[in-house]
Amino acid sequence: MGTELAQPRVRGRLFAACVAGLVLLLAGCSSAEFMESVAPRSLPPSRGAVTVTNLGVSGLLIDDGATQIVIDGFLTRPDKGLLSPMAPDLKTIRAWLNDNRMRAFHCAVPAGGGTCTEEERRGVSLVVAAHGHYDHALDTPTVAALTGSWLVRDDWIDEITRASEAYFGNAVPAEAWAALRSHGLASASKGSPPVEHRAGAFTVTLIPTLHVDYPGVRLLRGVPDVGFSFPTRLFAMKEGNSLSVHVAHPAGSLLVVPTFGVPEAPAERLRAEVVFLGIGFAGWKEPTERIRVWQQTVGRSGAHRVVLTHWDNNKGSISAETGGALKPLGVLRLDRSWKSFCALASGMVDMRFAPAGVAVDPFIATTAPSVGCP
Numbered sequence: 538m539g540t541e542l543a544q545p546r547v548r549g550r551l552f553a554a555c556v557a558g559l560v561l562l563l564a565g566c567s568s569a570e571f572m573e574s575v576a577p578r579s580l581p582p583s584r585g586a587v588t589v590t591n592l593g594v595s596g597l598l599i600d601d602g603a604t605q606i607v608i609d610g611f612l613t614r615p616d617k618g619l620l621s622p623m624a625p626d627l628k629t630i631r632a633w634l635n636d637n638r639m640r641a642f643h644c645a646v647p648a649g650g651g652t653c654t655e656e657e658r659r660g661v662s663l664v665v666a667a668h669g670h671y672d673h674a675l676d677t678p679t680v681a682a683l684t685g686s687w688l689v690r691d692d693w694i695d696e697i698t699r700a701s702e703a704y705f706g707n708a709v710p711a712e713a714w715a716a717l718r719s720h721g722l723a724s725a726s727k728g729s730p731p732v733e734h735r736a737g738a739f740t741v742t743l744i745p746t747l748h749v750d751y752p753g754v755r756l757l758r759g760v761p762d763v764g765f766s767f768p769t770r771l772f773a774m775k776e777g778n779s780l781s782v783h784v785a786h787p788a789g790s791l792l793v794v795p796t797f798g799v800p801e802a803p804a805e806r807l808r809a810e811v812v813f814l815g816i817g818f819a820g821w822k823e824p825t826e827r828i829r830v831w832q833q834t835v836g837r838s839g840a841h842r843v844v845l846t847h848w849d850n851n852k853g854s855i856s857a858e859t860g861g862a863l864k865p866l867g868v869l870r871l872d873r874s875w876k877s878f879c880a881l882a883s884g885m886v887d888m889r890f891a892p893a894g895v896a897v898d899p900f901i902a903t904t905a906p907s908v909g910c911p
């Protein structure tokens with residue numbers, strides 16, 4: 538009897554605790570202040586000696602008008618739930634070639650025969666996945682195969698490449714995959730020194746980097762121990778090697794840090810005018826950790842500008858028609874990160890965003906006011 542009387546009260550408390558927890562969770566996950574700053578702080582569409590197009594998440598298309606570099610290039614962005622099977626979407630990836638945003642690889646001296654020096658590489662000439670997670674590497678081998686590019690490879694990227702070839706069958710010509718097998722570039726792994734490649738006027742340096750740590754990502758470390766095939770699920774696409782990418786060009790240098798972690802290289806290898814910094818799950822870190830990673834990336838690079846990436850919801854096609862707008866991934870607690878980054882950037886670094894699907898000049902002089910920070 539006593540137990541029965543107590544039950545409604547217990548249930549009531551439980552309900553109240555759940556509501557309070559939900560309110561706290563939603564408050565902790567707020568991204569309103571962050572999102573208010575995105576549009577006014579976005580770099581304007583612009584042509585410079587080098588342009589960068591934000592491909593969503595941490596993906597970038599870097600272009601000097603002759604040679605193009607693709608980092609990640611997660612273009613499929615499946616709309617279905619993250620736990621549904623996924624595979625690269627050929628139509629979406631081909632659209633980037635069909636409208637000439639990505640140009641097919643060719644040699645600047647076409648009559649030169651079989652050899653093409655690194656300096657002569659034109660069109661998409663280097664494709665690299667920052668690591669093996671689906672939101673980075675799902676489409677990378679297919680982008681490289683369809684463009685005829687060179688691909689940064691290790692055993693896990695080779696496995697994703699094999700799975701992509703098997704999945705598409707005749708839909709992608711066998712010659713494209715055969716060419717890709719002879720267009721491999723060495724990757725960098727933890728504990729190893731940075732690895733440098735040339736492509737046209739670009740020098741691209743791969744730097745081992747610690748992936749941001751949070752409970753969910755620990756399930757995604759390493760590489761799969763059994764065979765891998767498409768369609769697949771999020772949890773099958775393991776991290777493999779995590780990289781940052783330094784891109785040097787006569788027009789200026791960029792440091793791309795796709796995950797909120799520290800690149801394993803001395804400061805002189807990180808020097809850049811602009812850092813593209815992935816901030817996913819930074820909001821779950823202690824403020825001291827946000828400061829540490831910022832100092833180890835933006836601080837050590839000496840950059841005067843930082844462009845924040847890897848905060849969107851990974852869904853929906855990327856196109857200039859949507860005005861470059863991306864939707865936030867609420868669970869990232871972007872407002873918490875934003876407060877820290879405002880304090881860190883204040884008076885020191887120009888903090889910006891890059892509109893999705895739109896070419897911008899990363900080195901352009903600041904034209905928009907720095908609004909949104911207290």
Ligand SMILES: [Zn+2]
Pocket residue numbers: 668670748776796
């Ligand atoms: Zn990741």
Ligand SMILES: [Zn+2]
Pocket residue numbers: 594670672673817847
């Ligand atoms: Zn990611």
